[in-house]
Amino acid sequence: MIAVRELTKAYGQTLAVDHISFEVPRGQIVGFLGPNGAGKSTTLKILTCYLPPTSGGATVNGFDIFHESEKVRETLGYLPENCPLYTEMKVREYLDYRGRLRKMPRAQRLRRIDYVIERCWLGPVHHKTISHLSKGYRQRVGLADALLHNPAVLILDEPTIGLDPAQIRETRKLIRDLAGHHTVVLSTHILPEVEATCDRAIVIAAGRIVAQGSPDELRASRRLTARVLVECRGPRSEVQAALNRVSGVSTVEILDGQSADAQYVVAALRPKDGYDIREEVARIVIQRGWPLREVRLEHATLEEFFVQVTANQAMARSTQEVQVAS
């Protein structure tokens, strides 16, 4: 449905988007995840034909974003960042204007306006002036506009920003409901949003794709960086040496000041790929006669994973820039 090839966007000397490629199959919801300034919005602006790419290209629904821009814009609905609206207009008036701009025939236009007003919970405010609406309602007006012409592709730039928790839940549910009929690309820097709404996440940092996969796959990948914490009473160096010999353990690190009791040591063990070392570790500690308080598998949170991959990327980028400069 959406195919992006080697897309690059440079603002002067800085690369906002750096040779990214990905595909989104029909009916899938894809989350574009990354810290602020990672290039999410820029990528979405290119996909919606608002900005041209510096190099590379993309097709949306089979149409080239550069050469068939008008066709692309007909098939997609876009909610820009910060949801800009003509605030002096009334909700229904605005949607009617947007429908006319898309040349929707009158009967269809009126039917779709009624539909999106109901769908986006705008019923109570549909005769109000947009400037009098709260941020949450405005966001929904933007969403209603994006849905108005029943587009095959929906591109939503931070759809839940500025909403309260109840509205966030409602909006996520709405986006979930849209899956199947629409292909959705949404950007966010909120991790639970991806888990809650997306089939697949593309993690982007400093203009590059650093990880992608379904939330399950990402969760699987963070299990690789999980660690096992062991708390037992024994001589520090001997504990470390004994645990190091357990099969499947790759590193052992003694954490200082972790235990409330000075006699106890806390060791953090990184297992090798695919090993569950907890039982073996417990057996060894008991065998040595060291009182054991805890053996715990600690999942690295998705948050941690995210911070790690994006920080690595940013650091790599800044050293690169230093090299270029010198």
Add this chain to the structure above:
Amino acid sequence: MTRATTIARRELTSYFYSPIAYVAMAVFLIACSFTFWDDFQPGEIAGMRNLFNWMVWLLVSIVPLLSMGLLAQEWSTGTIEALMTAPVSESDVVLGKFLGSFAFFLVMLAPTLLYAAILALYANPRIDFGPIRSGYLGIVLVGALFISIGLFCSSLTRSQIVAAVATAAVLFAITIVPWWASGKLLSQTWRTVLDQTVFKRYTDFSRGIIDTGHLAFFLFFTAVFLFFTTKVLESRRWK
């Protein structure tokens, strides 16, 4: 309805929500009525020539108020992004914005037709409608040119104030400066240059002369500024 007229309709409607448009309209009509009142005396000529000349002066300060927000506001609020990602072309947007603003200008001008009616009632022996018709044609052409210049200035900046000041400066330079210079002793070259400006060409219309050269001048330069504005909108694709 085409996309340009859809945009024009929205633009025209939005003027009626804006206090600035009402202020501009009120100032224009009050100032016009004072001029008319001044001229509408026994023994004076039953014409509107003074009024038409005065209108051009007024438009130099009023058109910037009407045109400043046309695109500058779209840039500053970001609505341009929603607009340009709908299936519309740059020329649809520029033409729509221009037509919407021009329509408001015509609405603002319409009440002054009342003066022509009043003159027709009281003129003795009879009013000559020729110069009034050509005068209106002239003012409509001047309005179109001024608005297209204003639209162009509005496309260059996010700030409505900057757009208004820039427009006023350009209009001042092509209208009031030549009027002021026309009273001075100047070389033949400067005279020829001055004859090309809005002021000189416009005064012919208010005298009742419809010169195709003047007509072409206004239409051509209106089109030129609309074309430039389209290029400015397209320029985001080259950056």
